Amino acid sequence: MSLLQEAKAFTRSGHMPTLLTSFLYFDFCFAIWVLNGAMALFIAEQFQLTPAQKGFMVAVPVWAGALMRFPLGILSQYIGRKNAALLEMGVILCCLFFGWQFVSSYNHVLGMGVALGVAGASFGVALSLGSGSFPAKYKGLAMGIAGAGNSGTVLALLAAPPMALVYGWKTVYGFAMIPMGLAFLLLLLFAREPADREDKKKLGDYLKILWNRDAWIFNLIYSVTFGGFIGLSSFLPIFFGDQYGIPKSAVGKYSAVIVIVASVLRVAGGWLSDHLGGIRLLYWLCGIILVTVGLAATLPANPLVTVAILVVTFAAMGAGNGAVFQLVPLRFRGDTAVASSLIGEVGALAGGFLPYFMGLGREHLGSFSPGFLSGVALSALALGALALVDRRWTSSWVGAHGKALDTYGEDRRHTFAPDLD
Secondary structure, three states: OOHHHHHHHHHHHOOHHHHHHHHHHHHHHHHHHOHHHHOHHHHHHHHOOOHHHHHHHHHHHHHHHHHHHHHHHHHHHHHOHHHHHHHHHHHHHHHHHHHHHHOOOHHHHHHHHHHHHHHHOOHHHHHHHHHOOOOHHHHHHHHHHHHHHHHHHHHHHHHHHHHHHHHOHHHHHHHHHHHHHHHHHHHHHHOOOOOOOOOOOOHHHHHHHHHOHHHHHHHHHHHHHHHHHHHHHHHHHHHHHHHHOOOOOOHHHHHHHHHHHHHHHHHHHHHHHHHHOHHHHHHHHHHHHHHHHHHHOOOOOOHHHHHHHHHHHHHHHHHHHHHHHHHHHHHOOOOHHHHHHHHHHHHHHHHHHHHHHHHHHHHHHOOOHHHHHHHHHHHHHHHHHHHHHHHHHHOOOOOHHHOOOOOOOOOOOOOOOOOOO
16 A cells, blocks of 8 residues: 555544644643743743752643643543543633733742643643544554644744743743634534543542553653653753853754654654554664663763754654554553553653753752763663563554554453453
């Protein structure tokens, strides 16, 4: 089958308006989630922040968004993914208005970080809503397209610094209400609830995933691919500004070049996982991340060399995100929103520690290297965990190398089932 024929088959196999509006919902939420990081140098200059305070300021939205992901995923099982998305966007609009009108101190900025975290909770709902109507053989690609909404980071990095320079950083919160309102209207008008949701269950049944061993393997791997992505992308403006003296108005351009490849490669990662197998792809990608983050820890003197290294790192992270979420809906069929939200929550929590460690390393040891080295250690752990479960996974719920099986046998597909030995 040619690529054109495959593209036509893909678009006909699911509901494209829901997928595309889910992408926009996730894209604009992601841009808002990282606003404080994109404007960090402006905020830090006004309030005379230390390196550790900068790192903590950037970490707060990441942690807050992570902690809200799993509860929002559970809520979506009760009120529907579309309704949960619309409710979330309504809350975000209120939070942005508050930031625009009332933030005036560092403590207010930290509080606004919690408010921005609401946008970070969109992950599991957006991916499950967007891909819910697509069959198993296209889950990776559909998840990749919906998940490419993390390109919203690029929007924030490119648009927020120049706007903050001209209008002031608080006004950027007000401007951010425009794309969020647009995403709200489009999703309201064109998206529809997929039919892949199971009957409502008791809360305790949903919480069983917290004891599922496979879920925690995914959590670890996603801490590398997505945790590394959100942690580094939020901190890159501070890193390039403090390490290389890049001007505040230009620092977003350096960061955006790096981040954009992760968004593009997320789609490619989902597509490659459908064809090559998500497990096989994750072996290669985690290895690339381990090596390139180790190189970044050497802090090359030329910022362009660092950019080149991080472009490769972020490409692997983006493709890795797509590979993880080719596998998740195959393992947790029917409860993908809850599973995705938990995995996204733990991954983002890990990502929140990265900018905090970067700031602490800079303040107490005079270097950003310790933050990068923590990523090397986490990548090694993810590779080891993947090797431990490879054979069990491919002999139970997924095909060779992590490819989707053609059918779901009732004896082989149990959502949130006990771990298979």
